[in-house]
Amino acid sequence: MSRGSSPIVRRQRLGVELRRLRETAGLTGEQVVDQVGWAAKSKLSRLENGRSRPDLADVLDLLDLYEVRGRDRDQLVAIARDAGNTRGWLRAYPVMTQRQRGYAELEAGSARIREYGLSIVPGLLQTPEYARARILSSRPLSGQESPAGAVPAQRPNPAVGPVAELPAPQEPDTEVAARLARQTILTRTSDAPRYEAILDEQALLGRGAPDEVRDGQLAHLATLAQLPNVTIRVLPCAALIGRHFIPYSGFSIYHFPDPDDPETVAVETLARELVLTDRNSVERYARVFGWLGEAALDPPRSRAWISARIS
Numbered sequence: 614m615s616r617g618s619s620p621i622v623r624r625q626r627l628g629v630e631l632r633r634l635r636e637t638a639g640l641t642g643e644q645v646v647d648q649v650g651w652a653a654k655s656k657l658s659r660l661e662n663g664r665s666r667p668d669l670a671d672v673l674d675l676l677d678l679y680e681v682r683g684r685d686r687d688q689l690v691a692i693a694r695d696a697g698n699t700r701g702w703l704r705a706y707p708v709m710t711q712r713q714r715g716y717a718e719l720e721a722g723s724a725r726i727r728e729y730g731l732s733i734v735p736g737l738l739q740t741p742e743y744a745r746a747r748i749l750s751s752r753p754l755s756g757q758e759s760p761a762g763a764v765p766a767q768r769p770n771p772a773v774g775p776v777a778e779l780p781a782p783q784e785p786d787t788e789v790a791a792r793l794a795r796q797t798i799l800t801r802t803s804d805a806p807r808y809e810a811i812l813d814e815q816a817l818l819g820r821g822a823p824d825e826v827r828d829g830q831l832a833h834l835a836t837l838a839q840l841p842n843v844t845i846r847v848l849p850c851a852a853l854i855g856r857h858f859i860p861y862s863g864f865s866i867y868h869f870p871d872p873d874d875p876e877t878v879a880v881e882t883l884a885r886e887l888v889l890t891d892r893n894s895v896e897r898y899a900r901v902f903g904w905l906g907e908a909a910l911d912p913p914r915s916r917a918w919i920s921a922r923i924s
Contacts, residue, residue, distance in 0.1 A: 619722025621715060622874045623696035625890050630689055634679040641655060649674045666697050692890040710791045716887060717795045719877060725807045727870040727902050730816040730862055733744035734830060736792050737799060737811060744792045746822040748785050799843060809844040811905045816821045828924045835919050847915040852908040864898055
């Protein structure tokens with residue numbers, strides 16, 4: 614599977630461009646909706662905020678109104694097609710759940726991924742056993758403790774934007790399979806992203822999984838660290854981060870091949886997924902990642918640290 618355009622990033626890129634064109638034309642949102650004849654006034658807001666899959670006909674209406682022609686028009690039409698091509702993008706995966714789709718879209722289109730694991734190992738690095746332990750551990754919070762593994766019907770796909778509610782979980786086997794599908798980007802034969810993870814010591818030796826599962830996870834990390842595009846670094850608990858800075862949570866930073874696609878930060882919280890693209894927020898997380906990198910063990914010492922703790 615080669616790297617393709619990320620639909621979620623293309624939606625965000627398209628939204629930024631459409632907002633810029635409207636403001637350049639000196640039009641308010643209400644004026645645009647009235648002139649193109651849309652019944653729902655929220656449609657423009659959802660497009661400009663990257664919260665809905667664009668209909669190409671709607672985008673063409675806006676480009677006509679803003680009098681966009683030539684190469685600029687062709688480029689925006691191509692971006693709109695990428696933004697709406699969720700089905701085509703999903704064909705590259707054997708299975709994918711709504712719960713993990715947002716992360717998969719970001720990962721698949723990335724040229725570079727940087728992740729910090731504060732208390733758990735990031736999904737791209739998890740073994741099936743570790744992934745299952747993490748998935749099952751949160752089920753009581755969603756009322757998903759049925760011995761038969763039954764879950765209620767899924768909610769609709771959450772809106773893509775700065776804050777999106779987590780969809781209902783699916784069967785553990787399906788969730789694990791989806792996570793494993795996401796991991797194929799690290800070993801794909803062409804355009805594999807450069808991946809760097811900084812893992813806090815507590816994520817590796819803490820309460821994230823039973824001992825036997827944790828041992829298998831450490832062995833898996835030792836193997837992944839040998840990949841030419843993967844860098845894994847360990848952050849000791851005693852390490853000084855910046856001026857005694859304490860990270861609030863784990864996070865991921867995604868950089869894309871097209872320099873005009875916004876660099877993106879994703880933060881998974883207990884009840885929400887935060888997807889941040891504004892420059893100030895992204896720069897703050899990048900700065901924190903830099904501090905973490907200065908405090909973490911270098912790659913050779915990290916590999917030795919991991920190997921020494923495999924039972």
